[in-house]
Amino acid sequence: MADQAKGQTERPQRRRRKMQSVTMMDVAEFAQVSPSTVSLYLRRPEAVSASAGSTIARAIEKLNYVPNLVAGGLAAASSRAVSIIVPSVRNAFFAETVAAMQNTLRKEKLQLILGHTEYDEREEEELVKTALSWAPAAIVLTGLSHSDTTRRMLQKVSVPVIEIWELGGQQIDAAIGFHHDQVGAAAAKHLIQQGRRNLAYLGARLHEDRRAKQRCDGFVEAAKSAGVTVDIVQHPAAASAEVGGMLLSEALQALPQLDGVACSNDHVALGALFECERSSISVPERLSIVGFGDLSFSAACNPPLTTIRPSGDLIGREAARLIIEHMAGKDPEPQISIDTRFTLLHRRSS
Amino acid sequence: MADQAKGQTERPQRRRRKMQSVTMMDVAEFAQVSPSTVSLYLRRPEAVSASAGSTIARAIEKLNYVPNLVAGGLAAASSRAVSIIVPSVRNAFFAETVAAMQNTLRKEKLQLILGHTEYDEREEEELVKTALSWAPAAIVLTGLSHSDTTRRMLQKVSVPVIEIWELGGQQIDAAIGFHHDQVGAAAAKHLIQQGRRNLAYLGARLHEDRRAKQRCDGFVEAAKSAGVTVDIVQHPAAASAEVGGMLLSEALQALPQLDGVACSNDHVALGALFECERSSISVPERLSIVGFGDLSFSAACNPPLTTIRPSGDLIGREAARLIIEHMAGKDPEPQISIDTRFTLLHRRSS
DNA sequence: GTGAAAGCGCTAACAC
DNA sequence: GTGTTAGCGCTTTCAC
Numbered sequence: 001m002a003d004q005a006k007g008q009t010e011r012p013q014r015r016r017r018k019m020q021s022v023t024m025m026d027v028a029e030f031a032q033v034s035p036s037t038v039s040l041y042l043r044r045p046e047a048v049s050a051s052a053g054s055t056i057a058r059a060i061e062k063l064n065y066v067p068n069l070v071a072g073g074l075a076a077a078s079s080r081a082v083s084i085i086v087p088s089v090r091n092a093f094f095a096e097t098v099a100a101m102q103n104t105l106r107k108e109k110l111q112l113i114l115g116h117t118e119y120d121e122r123e124e125e126e127l128v129k130t131a132l133s134w135a136p137a138a139i140v141l142t143g144l145s146h147s148d149t150t151r152r153m154l155q156k157v158s159v160p161v162i163e164i165w166e167l168g169g170q171q172i173d174a175a176i177g178f179h180h181d182q183v184g185a186a187a188a189k190h191l192i193q194q195g196r197r198n199l200a201y202l203g204a205r206l207h208e209d210r211r212a213k214q215r216c217d218g219f220v221e222a223a224k225s226a227g228v229t230v231d232i233v234q235h236p237a238a239a240s241a242e243v244g245g246m247l248l249s250e251a252l253q254a255l256p257q258l259d260g261v262a263c264s265n266d267h268v269a270l271g272a273l274f275e276c277e278r279s280s281i282s283v284p285e286r287l288s289i290v291g292f293g294d295l296s297f298s299a300a301c302n303p304p305l306t307t308i309r310p311s312g313d314l315i316g317r318e319a320a321r322l323i324i325e326h327m328a329g330k331d332p333e334p335q336i337s338i339d340t341r342f343t344l345l346h347r348r349s350s
Numbered sequence: 351m352a353d354q355a356k357g358q359t360e361r362p363q364r365r366r367r368k369m370q371s372v373t374m375m376d377v378a379e380f381a382q383v384s385p386s387t388v389s390l391y392l393r394r395p396e397a398v399s400a401s402a403g404s405t406i407a408r409a410i411e412k413l414n415y416v417p418n419l420v421a422g423g424l425a426a427a428s429s430r431a432v433s434i435i436v437p438s439v440r441n442a443f444f445a446e447t448v449a450a451m452q453n454t455l456r457k458e459k460l461q462l463i464l465g466h467t468e469y470d471e472r473e474e475e476e477l478v479k480t481a482l483s484w485a486p487a488a489i490v491l492t493g494l495s496h497s498d499t500t501r502r503m504l505q506k507v508s509v510p511v512i513e514i515w516e517l518g519g520q521q522i523d524a525a526i527g528f529h530h531d532q533v534g535a536a537a538a539k540h541l542i543q544q545g546r547r548n549l550a551y552l553g554a555r556l557h558e559d560r561r562a563k564q565r566c567d568g569f570v571e572a573a574k575s576a577g578v579t580v581d582i583v584q585h586p587a588a589a590s591a592e593v594g595g596m597l598l599s600e601a602l603q604a605l606p607q608l609d610g611v612a613c614s615n616d617h618v619a620l621g622a623l624f625e626c627e628r629s630s631i632s633v634p635e636r637l638s639i640v641g642f643g644d645l646s647f648s649a650a651c652n653p654p655l656t657t658i659r660p661s662g663d664l665i666g667r668e669a670a671r672l673i674i675e676h677m678a679g680k681d682p683e684p685q686i687s688i689d690t691r692f693t694l695l696h697r698r699s700s
Numbered sequence: 701g702t703g704a705a706a707g708c709g710c711t712a713a714c715a716c
Numbered sequence: 717g718t719g720t721t722a723g724c725g726c727t728t729t730c731a732c
Contacts, residue, residue, distance in 0.1 A: 025709080036710095036712080037719075040711095040718085052718080066482050066483050067709090068709050070710090071724090073420045074421050074709080074725065074726085075709075076711055079420055089448055095439045098464070102466050112463065130461065134420060135420050245650055297647070300591035383703085385727095390727095399702085417726085420725080424708050424726070425727040425728075427708065
């Protein structure tokens with residue numbers, strides 16, 4: 001299987017390991033040029049004469065040559081891989097960013113290497129270490145909070161580091177995202193503007209999800225400084241509709257006057273909506289609900305959910321852009337931070 | 351930044367590229383052993399004497415050595431990377447599988463390289479080609495349907511290929527998943543068992559999503575052979591609650607007698623549920639709804655959604671297991687196919 | 701159990 | 717514009 005399409009007397013005593021069948025050298029031989037010309041053609045076709053170019057193209061086609069990126073990465077001391085580390089791709093927010101990055105990077109033939117921290121800094125540390133051993137073109141992390149070791153490793157290294165989905169802390173190099181406390185504040189302001197005076201924040205996994213915590217804090221602070229009643233009701237489990245339902249009934253019990261809630265995200269908000277339905281609490285008349293995320297169901301539920309959209313895809317595209325520009329030799333301004341903002345979508349749940 | 355922690359007279363005229371600061375050779379020098387011993391220690395610690403082992407361990411620690419997996423991959427002609435190609439990680443089903451794989455593979459220090467086809471065979475072909483150029487330890491594809499070129503490339507290559515999320519077609523090598531037509535049939539049987547006689551399938555993106563189509567076909571066939579009325583209502587857009595609402599009202603208009611629907615997935619089912627709420631159609635009294643996926647909201651909505659759970663995480667774990675076993679030298683039976691089954695969760699929407 | 705030697709397939713100076 | 721040359725950092729025989 002390994003030896004077809006190759007001159008049979010060429011390398012007679014190459015040791016028989018599982019090797020690549022057709023290499024750049026084979027292409028070069030076939031096209032009657034040197035390997036470096038082939039290499040050059042592959043990376044910068046315009047730098048090669050038209051005639052040589054087309055001969056090489058034909059040879060590649062004929063031999064069915066697939067370049068070995070591993071070898072290329074070793075020789076160039078930097079691979080065409082980008083390492084991205086997120087809490088989990090099960091989370092729709094990060095999935096969207098990963099998908100957007102991948103879709104932009106693939107046009108440049110860059111590969112994404114994925115890692116999941118599951119919200120664990122130790123795990124992140126391991127992931128960063130292995131990521132580094134791939135000599136990636138860039139490494140993308142979620143959030144600004146990392147272990148000291150992680151931070152040290154990353155600072156020592158010449159790979160560009162991009163932190164996503166959070167702004168407003170100490171960043172290693174580039175950061176792309178938004179201020180989560182501003183999200184919380186926007187939700188509070190919106191509810192107050194709607195005449196609500198007894199607020200609560202329904203929070204899920206606030207102890208682990210730093211950004212959800214920031215949104216919560218921003219909410220509480222804005223409410224307090226506006227002089228309205230505000231409370232936090234939370235659950236240690238991950239955000240889900242089930243948790244949302246539980247949190248809302250708990251909140252209602254604690255604050256019978258409750259007339260406005262903001263939620264960790266739209267899953268929680270959806271659960272709150274379901275709970276209102278079960279308890280015949282009319283939304284938004286008796287209670288206003290604001291979510292976060294603008295997930296796929298948010299515009300379709302009853303009533304449609306007022307929510308804050310974070311543009312996770314923009315984050316991914318911007319990250320990809322930074323990486324591509326860096327590879328093109330453009331030296332990025334250090335410590336750059338890009339605010340992708342967010343949008344409050346006022347729908348009928350408030 | 352590249353030169354610290356290294357003997358300064360050792361390699362005086364190494365050209366100044368962006369190179370790794372501390373290499374295996376540095377570790378060997380420091381530990382007073384040969385590089386091959388270090389290499390051996392790293393891969394099979396038990397094959398090295400205890401004393402040498404601990405000296406090397408200390409050297410690694412001291413120098414803060416991070417192995418270069420790219421170089422290793424080149425020398426070994428196979429990298430510690432697994433390529434996984436899915437339609438999109440935005441889709442919760444594939445996200446779950448990817449997450450499960452990653453979580454299993456990471457214990458073996460294997461990396462996941464991710465690619466998105468966006469349901470495009472041409473794109474898949476490109477992705478497979480680049481995947482191959484990474485000399486991955488294995489390559490994982492979604493579904494059994496690929497372009498001829500893709501299939502040919504994959505067959506010619508010695509990398510293990512695993513196709514996931516579909517069973518029952520012509521497979522390249524290993525396949526892990528379930529029969530989607532059986533899912534459809536199970537939904538139909540369930541509805542009929544509940545006394546429903548006028549069924550419809552609410553399908554999203556049936557022209558692109560082959561597996562959704564199979565579920566639909568299985569549904570229709572089972573219904574027909576049971577002698578009940580059945581219809582298909584579909585929309586070209588991706589599955590969403592919005593589409594679900596539209597499809598249900600369309601179905602209701604076409605079949606006023608309609609008393610049972612199965613949906614492309616739970617997003618569509620949720621939308622149907624919302625539409626019932628808006629139109630005051632009581633579920634399940636007047637209409638039964640069955641979804642697919644058991645997504646995070648499915649148990650929490652009103653009424654809780656009867657659905658079919660596909661165990662996407664099992665698929666991921668099994669794929670990872672196959673790969674790990676293969677790397678351990680275990681020759682897998684060729685053309686193995688693992689049926690991960692599915693479970694119908696009877697909740698109150700039917 | 702350990703080391704010497706020979707690459708893996710490619711890139712990037714640099715000379716021509 | 718093209719070829720020559722010298723590695724990139726590691727793994728893997730094969731002796732010892």
